[in-house]
Amino acid sequence: xALGAHELRDRIHTNITNSxxxxxxxxxxxxxxxxxxxxxxxxxxxLESLNPEFISVTYGADGSTxxxxxxxxxxxxxxxxxxxxxxLTCVGALKEDIASIADEYxxxxxxxxxxxxxxxxGGAGAAYVPTEGGFPYAEQLVEGLAAQHDFDIYVAAxxxxxxxxxxxxxxxxxxxxxFDAGASKAITQYFFNTESYLRFRDAAVRMGIDNPIIxxxxxxxxxxxxxxxxxxxxxxxxxxxxxAFAGLDAEPETRQLIAANIAIEQVIALQAEGVNDFHFYTLxxxxxxxxxxHALGVRRALTNESNTVEAxx
Numbered sequence: 001x002a003l004g005a006h007e008l009r010d011r012i013h014t015n016i017t018n019s020x021x022x023x024x025x026x027x028x029x030x031x032x033x034x035x036x037x038x039x040x041x042x043x044x045x046x047l048e049s050l051n052p053e054f055i056s057v058t059y060g061a062d063g064s065t066x067x068x069x070x071x072x073x074x075x076x077x078x079x080x081x082x083x084x085x086x087x088l089t090c091v092g093a094l095k096e097d098i099a100s101i102a103d104e105y106x107x108x109x110x111x112x113x114x115x116x117x118x119x120x121x122g123g124a125g126a127a128y129v130p131t132e133g134g135f136p137y138a139e140q141l142v143e144g145l146a147a148q149h150d151f152d153i154y155v156a157a158x159x160x161x162x163x164x165x166x167x168x169x170x171x172x173x174x175x176x177x178x179f180d181a182g183a184s185k186a187i188t189q190y191f192f193n194t195e196s197y198l199r200f201r202d203a204a205v206r207m208g209i210d211n212p213i214i215x216x217x218x219x220x221x222x223x224x225x226x227x228x229x230x231x232x233x234x235x236x237x238x239x240x241x242x243x244a245f246a247g248l249d250a251e252p253e254t255r256q257l258i259a260a261n262i263a264i265e266q267v268i269a270l271q272a273e274g275v276n277d278f279h280f281y282t283l284x285x286x287x288x289x290x291x292x293x294h295a296l297g298v299r300r301a302l303t304n305e306s307n308t309v310e311a312x313x
Contacts (some may be wrong), residue, residue, distance in 0.1 A: 029058040030068035043286035049300035059087040089118025146182030157186035159200040163234040190218035218281040219263040
């Protein structure tokens with residue numbers, strides 16, 4: 001997948017001139033400190049200028065950030081510049097609790113929701129146990145939300161198979177059940193092997209799935225952290241990725257340059273296969289995703305003031 005510098009530049013130029021500008025969305029997780037809240041606010045302000053399809057906010061691995069997720073979503077929605085999409089999970093919540101928060105979101109004007117089973121309350125590696133009186137799995141959560149309001153419901157997909165799934169075929173069947181229950185689109189877990197996504201997409205089509213499956217893109221800056229999370233999530237890390245970040249532990253600026261290049265290559269490779277919607281995992285920072293999007297032709301709209309300055313230059 002690696003492209004030479006000139007070939008990468010030429011492909012970027014071709015994409016921009018051919019109006020193949022990708023559609024993008026961004027994901028944040030709720031702040032747990034005042035300083036992080038300020039960082040997120042600045043990051044959202046920067047990224048919303050790119051006119052994304054939506055900005056999503058996660059729910060916490062065990063549903064523990066419910067109030068902070070709601071506050072973040074309400075803040076984004078109140079700005080009136082971009083659609084906000086909250087995550088909702090089955091973990092630790094009764095059906096009536098989820099119905100109540102869904103009503104609140106709908107009253108805020110929220111129409112997109114990401115419906116997930118959620119990670120076990122014991123954390124990664126713990127056995128998942130459905131909450132008594134709650135929705136046991138994402139399929140049932142989707143069905144409940146769809147019956148309650150006219151939400152545009154997104155679900156998760158796993159090109160390299162969910163860690164709890166006994167087989168890739170079972171995992172795809174589960175995805176189809178979520179679509180049959182009322183979901184409209186899926187967003188994938190991040191991946192670095194483009195072929196994994198393409199095989200997954202083709203297998204989904206063979207199973208009768210024609211809903212959009214949006215690839216999740218994670219620009220990487222800390223490879224050690226990525227290794228730990230990927231191991232817990234059964235995500236394959238190619239050898240070339242490890243080599244790209246080797247020896248750069250004390251050089252964050254160089255890591256950012258490499259991360260941007262890899263993300264740009266990944267998007268261009270997927271575009272060549274007919275994919276043009278991408279969901280970026282921001283890790284609550286705007287700079288890297290903003291740079292990647294800019295290189296791919298996703299540009300902030302010029303204001304009248306900016307146009308005047310450029311014309312006078």
